[in-house]
Each structure stands twice: as C-alpha cells, then as structure tokens.
Amino acid sequence: MRGIVLIFIVVFAFGFNKKALLGKELFFDKDLSLNKKVSCESCHKAKYAGGDDKRVSVGIKRGYVNSLVLFNSVFNCCYFWNGRRFSLRKAIKDAFFNSYEMGMTKELLLKRVSKYKIKFIKIYGDFKEEYIYDAIYYFFKELISLNSKFDKSLRGEVNLTKSEERGYFLFKKYGCITCHNGINFGGNSFQKLGVFLDKITIPRIEDLATITKRKSDIYVYRVPILRNIAKSAPYFHDGSVKSLKKAIILMGEWNIGIKISDKDANDIEAFLKTLNGEEPKILKEGR
Ligand code: HEC
Numbered sequence: 001m002r003g004i005v006l007i008f009i010v011v012f013a014f015g016f017n018k019k020a021l022l023g024k025e026l027f028f029d030k031d032l033s034l035n036k037k038v039s040c041e042s043c044h045k046a047k048y049a050g051g052d053d054k055r056v057s058v059g060i061k062r063g064y065v066n067s068l069v070l071f072n073s074v075f076n077c078c079y080f081w082n083g084r085r086f087s088l089r090k091a092i093k094d095a096f097f098n099s100y101e102m103g104m105t106k107e108l109l110l111k112r113v114s115k116y117k118i119k120f121i122k123i124y125g126d127f128k129e130e131y132i133y134d135a136i137y138y139f140f141k142e143l144i145s146l147n148s149k150f151d152k153s154l155r156g157e158v159n160l161t162k163s164e165e166r167g168y169f170l171f172k173k174y175g176c177i178t179c180h181n182g183i184n185f186g187g188n189s190f191q192k193l194g195v196f197l198d199k200i201t202i203p204r205i206e207d208l209a210t211i212t213k214r215k216s217d218i219y220v221y222r223v224p225i226l227r228n229i230a231k232s233a234p235y236f237h238d239g240s241v242k243s244l245k246k247a248i249i250l251m252g253e254w255n256i257g258i259k260i261s262d263k264d265a266n267d268i269e270a271f272l273k274t275l276n277g278e279e280p281k282i283l284k285e286g287r
C-alpha cells in the first residue's frame with residue numbers, strides 16, 4: 001500500500017517529463033505532414049503496439065515496407081528494417097523527411113512547428129530544429145510496454161500454461177533465441193533472412209546491402225523485436241504473412257532449416273502471446 005501511495009505522489013506531483021508530453025503532441029499532429037492528413041500516429045498506433053495493420057504503410061504516398069512497432073523501440077541497437085540508423089533521434093528526424101511518410105522539407109516543418117514555439121522556449125529555454133526530434137525522443141522513452149505475462153512469470157507472480165511453457169522451451173531448443181534475444185527478444189543484431197535457403201521467395205526490399213553495397217549484406221536485416229508481436233500482424237518486411245503461426249513455421253524453414261510441426265507452432269505462438277505487454281501510461285494519460 002505504501003508503495004502505491006508513493007507512486008501516486010510521484011506521478012501526480014511531477015507528472016510525465018514535459019519534453020515527453022510535448023513530443024506526444026507533435027507525434028499526434030497532422031499539421032506536421034505535407035498534406036496535413038498524416039501524423040506519426042497514422043502508421044504507429046497504440047492498438048498495434050506502435051505499428052499498424054497494413055501490409056505496407058500508406059502516408060503521403062504508398063510505401064513499400066511494413067510499419068515497425070515503436071513500443072520498447074528505445075532499447076533497440078539501431079533503427080528501421082535494415083538498421084540504417086544507430087541513433088533514435090536521427091530515425092525520428094528521417095520520418096519527417098521521408099517522401100511517403102510525412103513528406104516534409106526542413107523549411108515547412110519549422111514553419112508548421114512554430115505554433116509550439118512558446119512551449120519549446122518554456123521547456124528548452126530556446127527553439128531549435130533539433131528540439132523537435134528531442135521532444136519526440138523523450139516521448140519514445142515513455143513508450144515502454146511493461147508487465148507482460150512472461151515478465152510476470154519471471155517474477156513468480158503468475159504461472160505460464162503448459163502450452164506457453166513448452167513454447168518457451170521450444171523457442172530456446174530450436175534456436176529462435178540465438179537471434180531473437182535480449183530485453184526485446186530482438187532489435188539488437190543484424191541477421192540474414194533465409195540462412196537455410198538457396199533462394200528465398202520474399203522480395204528483397206531495402207536490406208543492409210542497399211546501404212553498405214556489400215554482397216554479404218544481401219538479405220541482411222535487423223532482427224525484429226518479438227515483444228507485442230501478436231499485436232503487430234502482418235509480418236516480415238514486406239508484410240506478406242498475415243498469421244503469426246505461419247510466420248513461426250516460415251522462420252523454422254528459412255532461418256533454422258527445420259519443419260516445425262503444427263503442435264510445436266501452436267505452443268510457440270502461445271509463448272509469443274505471453275510477450276504482449278500493457279499500453280504505456282503516457283498514451284492513456286497526460287494529454
Ligand atoms: C506512412 C506511415 C508512417 C508514418 C506517417 C510514420 N512512420 Fe515511422 N515507420 C513506418 C515504416 C513503414 C517504418 C519502417 C521503415 C523502414 O524500415 O524503412 C517505420 C519506422 C519507424 C521507426 C524505426 C523503428 C525501429 O524500431 O526500427 C521510427 C523510430 C519511426 N518510424 C518513427 C516515426 C515518427 C517519429 C513519425 C512521425 C514524424 C513516423 N514514424 C511516421 C511508417 C510510418
């Protein structure tokens with residue numbers, strides 16, 4: 001009880017970080033896109049753990065890759081499917097100038113953001129372009145989805161079902177964990193898609209080789225995170241796979257070189273569903 005009272009006092013006395021709250025306003029603001037019809041939130045929705053449910057995202061124009069989840073993304077090593085950015089602030093900046101997402105130019109962005117100038121000056125003491133990305137960065141730091149069933153089971157608060165427990169065991173036994181590991185079950189390394197195939201059917205879109213021009217980086221992507229994965233269908237960079245179970249079976253064929261049985265896939269799916277966390281508090285409160 002004393003703990004709860006303390007949390008209550010902390011939240012209400014200090015509230016969320018002011019930068020984060022300003023970042024949240026910017027994130028939801030459609031005026032910050034070329035046609036004033038798209039906001040960051042258009043493709044990064046709470047319901048889908050900060051992703052969307054489209055095969056490929058549609059902003060100012062139709063894009064060509066599946067949206068990525070933003071919950072817990074602050075823990076990732078690097079950003080975008082091919083991990084081309086190591087800095088989250090830079091990734092946030094890129095989103096504004098991407099021609100199919102927000103479609104902005106620097107001049108237009110500064111003009112449209114000017115309505116927030118007084119707020120920026122109050123919080124930062126000044127107004128500079130980089131503060132736009134910084135405020136959204138602070139908002140992302142609050143986009144952490146806690147207390148998944150898996151986390152609770154590690155703390156001994158709940159028990160996993162037999163199927164979930166077996167799925168976790170298989171996830172380790174089959175070696176999914178060699179690539180999907182760490183705090184986010186992924187998001188911390190680059191790996192090849194289709195290690196065990198001579199030829200993969202999924203199209204090669206914006207892999208690491210498009211940046212490095214190295215042959216060995218063909219079909220190399222940043223390993224996606226599996227926290228909240230059940231909320232962010234469809235799957236893979238081209239969004240071609242609708243069901244999580246199918247994605248698990250394909251991963252077996254493509255990246256482990258095994259045929260995963262129906263029962264095993266069901267159990268792994270049950271385990272992956274235990275990685276669904278709570279909606280970050282800042283999305284519910286503090287507007
Ligand atoms: C049209 C839909 C769309 C809009 C609008 C959009 N995004 Fe995205 N976002 C995507 C897609 C698609 C990706 C994956 C792109 C890629 O890998 O090349 C992505 C990836 C990201 C990532 C990388 C996440 C990770 O873990 O790698 C960040 C950060 C991000 N977006 C932030 C933003 C911000 C901030 C805004 C607003 C300024 C925004 N996005 C607007 C579709 C969108």
Ligand code: HEC
Binds near residue numbers: 235247
């Ligand atoms: C060798 C590394 C590696 C192994 C082993 C591996 N994966 Fe993956 N996984 C990846 C990469 C890379 C991707 C991204 C593919 C892409 O570009 O679309 C991915 C994608 C996924 C996705 C889709 C994620 C999304 O956001 O769309 C799921 C689900 C998944 N893996 C689950 C598994 C499971 C379950 C196993 C074990 C059966 C497994 N993976 C084994 C590297 C691996």
